[in-house]
Amino acid sequence: MSQLTHRVGVALWGIPLLVIVVLIGGGLFALFLAVVCCLAANEFYRLSESSGAAVSIGIVCAGLLPLVMHFRPDWSLYFLALGILVIALTLPSHRLENLLGRFSSAAGGIVYPSLLLSFLVLIRDGAWEKHYYGGMVLIYILTAIWICDTAAYFGGRAFGKRKLAPVVSPNKTWEGAIFGIIGALFWAVIAGQVLKPVLTVPQCVIGALIVGTVGQLGDLAESALKRSAGVKDTGNILGPHGGVLDRFDSLAAVAPVFFFYFKALGMV
Structure with a gap:
């Protein structure tokens, strides 16, 4: 089984499970x-x-x-x-x-x-008007992170020239990071239409900027930890996706920022 096939296999059961758990809350x-x-x-x-x-x-x-x-x-x-x-x-x-x-x-x-x-x-668990709104917002955040990571990866491979942090993560480039932000912004415009009862398009755009900046910094911070420990992945529990920290590094970075952002908006 190729690594790509294995990755898809893990995603096929992992993503639906995560969505169900998030929506149930x-x-x-x-x-x-x-x-x-x-x-x-x-x-x-x-x-x-x-x-x-x-x-x-x-x-x-x-x-x-x-x-x-x-x-x-x-x-x-x-x-x-x-x-x-x-x-x-x-x-x-x-x-x-x-x-x-x-x-x-x-x-x-x-x-x-x-x-x-x-x-x-x-x-x-925030004071959302309807129970499932909180789940929808979390899915928006998770999707924004995935799109940002994907856009950064392919944008960096296609156009990357200037290294973003060569000591910490030699493969990451400024061009890739910019593509990541653009991808998150593109998703924000779409998500803003779906989340209108909960979040407006401008609010989703601000969320995309949080993901595109803080999320990528969180990824770099985790890369620095791995680099200092001399390992490629934090574990292998998720097969080709690496360890839990590898998958949740950006989310850990943006979670408190989003909480205080929503707190300022009076939503949680």
């Missing part, structure tokens, strides 16, 4: 995100070569945070602080060597990507 979406955050945190700890009890605590906290965000959002900050505190108290009991670095890595597994991705729960 509620506890199911929070549970789905909890699994994603556990897997992503585990990949993050492998990248940082972390181990021990603090890592186990970090993975558990990373998985519980989206659930707390859904069932008791007012407890979220306290839960996050408690998780980091427990990690801080656990680390010195093993060894003092590189304590600050180990603490940063262990706490980082909760903050990135779990805290960032958990903002999706707040968006999905």
Whole structure:
């Protein structure tokens, strides 16, 4: 089976599953995100070569945070602080060597990507006029990211000349990044027509700019982590698509930005 065929096969079951979970929302979406955050945190700890009890605590906290965000959002900050505190108290009991670095890595597994991705729960559970509106908005964001990535890839291959970040990601170019933004903007115009009861075209365009800039920066940040760890992918759980972090890096970056954007609009 070729890599392309394998990629399509994963997408054929993965995309419908994601769409169904997002549209249903509620506890199911929070549970789905909890699994994603556990897997992503585990990949993050492998990248940082972390181990021990603090890592186990970090993975558990990373998985519980989206659930707390859904069932008791007012407890979220306290839960996050408690998780980091427990990690801080656990680390010195093993060894003092590189304590600050180990603490940063262990706490980082909760903050990135779990805290960032958990903002999706707040968006999905927002004060939308109808329950499914939150799901439609998330699908708009997910599609914008996919179109941006696809346009950036093919635009970069066809016209890419100037390297965007040669040390971090040698294959990415300025031309590809611009094509990514254009692709996201094109999608925003279409999505704005469909989402008229929820978002206007100008609001979708601003969302496209968030995806085209912050999303691509999030992708670069994850590439920097992989480059520093000397790996190509964060994992292989998704086959040719790589690891969970590889698929959710841009989404983790844009999730909090979209939350505060929608908060400013009075939608969540």
